Amino acid sequence: MTSAREIIFRTFFESESHLSVEELHERVQKVDPSIAYSTVWRTLKLICDVGLGEKKYFGDGVVRYDRVTSSPHGHLVCRECGSTEEFFSPEINRLLQDRADESGHLPQEFRVEVIGLCLQCRQGKSQEEPQTNLRAESTAVDDQVIDIRRSARGGLKS
Amino acid sequence: MTSAREIIFRTFFESESHLSVEELHERVQKVDPSIAYSTVWRTLKLICDVGLGEKKYFGDGVVRYDRVTSSPHGHLVCRECGSTEEFFSPEINRLLQDRADESGHLPQEFRVEVIGLCLQCRQGKSQEEPQTNLRAESTAVDDQVIDIRRSARGGLKS
DNA sequence: ATTGGAATTGAAAACCGATTTCAATTAGAG
DNA sequence: CTCTAATTGAAATCGGTTTTCAATTCCAAT
Ligand SMILES: [Mn+2]
Ligand SMILES: [Mn+2]
Ligand SMILES: [Zn+2]
Ligand SMILES: [Zn+2]
Numbered sequence: 001m002t003s004a005r006e007i008i009f010r011t012f013f014e015s016e017s018h019l020s021v022e023e024l025h026e027r028v029q030k031v032d033p034s035i036a037y038s039t040v041w042r043t044l045k046l047i048c049d050v051g052l053g054e055k056k057y058f059g060d061g062v063v064r065y066d067r068v069t070s071s072p073h074g075h076l077v078c079r080e081c082g083s084t085e086e087f088f089s090p091e092i093n094r095l096l097q098d099r100a101d102e103s104g105h106l107p108q109e110f111r112v113e114v115i116g117l118c119l120q121c122r123q124g125k126s127q128e129e130p131q132t133n134l135r136a137e138s139t140a141v142d143d144q145v146i147d148i149r150r151s152a153r154g155g156l157k158s
Numbered sequence: 159m160t161s162a163r164e165i166i167f168r169t170f171f172e173s174e175s176h177l178s179v180e181e182l183h184e185r186v187q188k189v190d191p192s193i194a195y196s197t198v199w200r201t202l203k204l205i206c207d208v209g210l211g212e213k214k215y216f217g218d219g220v221v222r223y224d225r226v227t228s229s230p231h232g233h234l235v236c237r238e239c240g241s242t243e244e245f246f247s248p249e250i251n252r253l254l255q256d257r258a259d260e261s262g263h264l265p266q267e268f269r270v271e272v273i274g275l276c277l278q279c280r281q282g283k284s285q286e287e288p289q290t291n292l293r294a295e296s297t298a299v300d301d302q303v304i305d306i307r308r309s310a311r312g313g314l315k316s
Numbered sequence: 317a318t319t320g321g322a323a324t325t326g327a328a329a330a331c332c333g334a335t336t337t338c339a340a341t342t343a344g345a346g
Numbered sequence: 347c348t349c350t351a352a353t354t355g356a357a358a359t360c361g362g363t364t365t366t367c368a369a370t371t372c373c374a375a376t
Contacts, residue, residue, distance in 0.1 A: 005324085015283070039324080089257065100274065103243055105236075108273055113271060116266040160342070196356080199334075219333080221374090
């Protein structure tokens with residue numbers, strides 16, 4: 001146990017969750033500016049290896065680390081501002097467990113994320129950003145090929 | 159509509175889902191070896207932009223692409239062999255929608271993954287790979303710090 | 317308190333998939 | 347057929363992640 005680890009542990013467990021390596025490194029440096037990014041990365045790996053942390057991929061290209069301080073939970077993630085809200089649903093956990101059992105799958109981790117816009121970020125962009133119909137029925141493949149040809153004409157915006 | 163796109167579209171929509179850019183590129187090259195990786199990547203982006211595909215992050219560091227041919231669904235992912243099994247649960251979708259509403263969150267995408275070991279991969283490594291207790295209650299932070307100090311002594315194996 | 321080997325660290329380089337750049341090619345409207 | 351805009355292949359770039367390695371620190375045994 002070194003002083004660097006002491007600081008990194010404390011900072012990690014006392015911060016809100018879902019920090020990236022860089023974000024945690026920033027906070028750690030406020031306590032001891034000499035601590036390197038790679039040490040933070042390695043310590044985070046250690047924390048995960050011993051089962052006290054878990055990598056999270058929210059899809060913004062950055063790995064985030066969640067404390068494993070509580071029962072499995074889901075996240076409401078905002079595409080716009082990156083904020084995350086945690087929620088707990090034993091109901092969902094039970095359904096997932098049951099479904100895994102059904103296939104003989106041994107679950108080690110649940111990932112439940114709702115990606116979209118938080119309440120704040122919805123204000124101002126209500127009309128042009130219509131909600132995906134998440135309960136939609138399937139579409140035939142051939143229709144899709146036709147669709148995409150039509151859509152493609154609009155061009156690829158970078 | 160170019161011949162490259164024609165081939166990439168067909169190959170994508172006729173393949174099983176969850177292919178990475180590289181995997182799709184391999185298959186596309188069997189039809190026309192002159193098609194470049196970057197074109198496959200761009201076409202996949204196009205497919206997502208028009209709403210017929212969706213990026214997936216199963217946690218192995220590679221982006222995969224899922225067809226949006228059906229209602230939102232979850233995945234049983236195997237850490238060992240990388241296989242994925244899809245499952246549909248209107249029940250879970252409804253719970254997620256309700257939870258999002260509760261926070262004023264506008265959902266655009268649901269991600270529901272169960273990461274673990276598939277039936278095949280469980281054979282042979284049953285004892286040493288104990289199931290995480292996914293219904294566990296929370297642990298106090300101070301206990302964890304003690305825990306990790308003890309665990310850390312074992313060393314970081316990498 | 318000293319010491320010697322093992323573990324850890326900081327800095328920098330390597331890695332690697334994702335994304336962009338750009339000159340050449342191709343599609344397709346007129 | 348001609349012209350222009352869109353698309354392409356190849357290569358470069360980007361940015362976060364992971365590894366490397368010499369120097370430093372830890373700590374258990376003297
Ligand atoms: Mn969380
Ligand atoms: Mn799928
Ligand atoms: Zn937001
Ligand atoms: Zn497997």
